Amino acid sequence: MTSVAQFLRSKASQTVWSTQASASVYDAIAIMAHRQVGALIVAHEGRIAGIVTERDYARKVVLMDRSSRDTPVRDIMSSAVRYVGPEQTTEECMALMTAHRIRYLPVIHAGQLIGMVSIGDLIKNQMSEQEHTIQQLEHYIHGNGLQATSGRLQAGRWHV
Known part of the structure; x- marks a missing residue:
């Protein structure tokens, strides 16, 4: 299982953008x-005040016929921010995201924001891990003589 810390180190960019x-x-x-x-x-007075997503924009500005230029972020952000620590696994992140129908999780360590993971990041990581597992299994099967052969079994031994 991959930890969030390991996963963050593998990301191309570890920058977390804010407003x-x-x-x-x-x-x-x-x-x-x-x-x-x-x-x-979303920051306020040097602290994390919330998170704002494209989904917030679509649901709380566009569908409510608000003006994006006149609406402050505080009016549409989610202030109850779910987050994870670097010791948690990517599987735990996916479970949390699925259970709460969210797409982004800030990563906080010792009270400091150290990264962000998205559902897209996690799916890409999971696909990469599965591909690695498949390659390892294929190598094991083909590299250790476990290839299918024709022959007959006599007294517990194959005769070709």
């Missing part, structure tokens, strides 16, 4: 678009 609670939703969405991310940590 202020007082910023406009438009500015937050512009950051997400420019940085090609789907969520931002």
Whole structure:
């Protein structure tokens, strides 16, 4: 099982992007678009105040016919932020995301934000681990003479 710490070390970018609670939703969405991310940590007075996602924008601005330029991030962010620690496994992250229908988890260690994992990151990681397992099994099967052979069994031995 891969720990979140191991997973974070393997990510191409470990930068966690953020915005202020007082910023406009438009500015937050512009950051997400420019940085090609789907969520931002929301800061207020140097602390994590929440998280804002593309889903928040779609449901709380677009569908409610609000103006993204006039709506502050604090009005649409999720203030109850679920997070994980670096010692937790990627499987635990996926279970938490599935149970709570969320797509992003900040990673916090000793009170400090050290990373962010997305459901897309975790799925990509899981696919990579499965591919590695398949390759190992194929190597074991083909590399250790466990290939299928034709022959007949006599007294507990194969005769070809």
